Amino acid sequence: MIEVLRKHITTRLGNDLDHLEKVLSSFKHITTKRNEQLLQQGNICKNVYFIAKGCLHVYVYDKDHNETTRDIVIEDNWCSELLSFGSGKPATENIRTVEPCELFAIDRQSFQKMMETVPQFDKVYKQILEASYANSVYRINTFVSLTALERIRWLMEYRPLLMTRLSSKLIASYLGINKDVFSRLKAKL
Amino acid sequence: MIEVLRKHITTRLGNDLDHLEKVLSSFKHITTKRNEQLLQQGNICKNVYFIAKGCLHVYVYDKDHNETTRDIVIEDNWCSELLSFGSGKPATENIRTVEPCELFAIDRQSFQKMMETVPQFDKVYKQILEASYANSVYRINTFVSLTALERIRWLMEYRPLLMTRLSSKLIASYLGINKDVFSRLKAKL
């Protein structure tokens, strides 16, 4: 499984990364069932997760205590509540597994140690941050410029995997649409 | 004016930043009128801007060619189309001044040179990226969890300056609300 992570890093930073094995060994392999809570808002986010297999749900609650989806992240991607992880302040978001997962987790201490002892580890962090940022910019732009129906079409075109893999309820939440409305609009396509 | 930028950097990274003056001198001071186009989608984003004074509008077009707002950025903040700036690919977003501005711009070559010659410049970039990311996470969460009226209340509470400073049209666009709807909802408060 660690192969997936090794490959992820080397395809982005090349094979010349010093101490790659040292970096890899600072990650802890975690196997989860579905619906496992990885982070609860109010707690400090202790880990950054690399998803080797499976799918994570990052969500917050609206005023009626409904879950609303900030992001859904699939394998070969990084997931965390970076703002809490970076600052040590309480998280404002929740993270939960959607499916059984194979994760590689690095905690704050190990992360810090890597930052200090492996000069190029910086680049790994930069990669994570840039990818997360890119994703959120796209996401904002779909919200401000597309209607519900257009967002469904967008998902089918650019994230077709999510359409087949997730429950309708989750997809609707990801798109910021009520689940009943999603059901009706889908029938119209 | 460069004082604003110097202060911005030192309050975040401390006074011990080597070569601070060298870093500062790699920025070009730009004075603009309002409604000046700084970036057109399709072009490569050549600069990262620090806003010493004024306000920038980052926008895309929806299918009816209406401008929709990805972000509005005010003084003491950084603004760019980082994805294009970082990759050298064409920008998908437009940037324009909302007010007369005092900007400090650094182009890709200078940026690259700073990255290579000033080890700690990395931290400046990290700061920019982290702040941009934090902002976009908040923004997504307001879109997925709040109604139009709640978003207006949110803006009044957390960005009161924007409420008084921008045109209703721009605020509405920032909040992802039709301008007529915004006008009516505002009256209801």
Added chain:
DNA sequence: TGTGAGCGATGACAAAAGTCGATGTTTTAC
């Protein structure tokens, strides 16, 4: 193997948001 919880679809209705045209006001450009 039954049963209860959760899911997805749908109809009827309610609420929210968007559109359009009109009007008066403010701002901008010359």
Added chain:
DNA sequence: GTAAAACATCGACTTTTGTCATCGCTCACA
């Protein structure tokens, strides 16, 4: 200083989205 353009608001109307109750289906599991 003045004309033109852009802006803000409003009423009437349409469209979109949300809510609620219902029903059939699946699936985990006791």
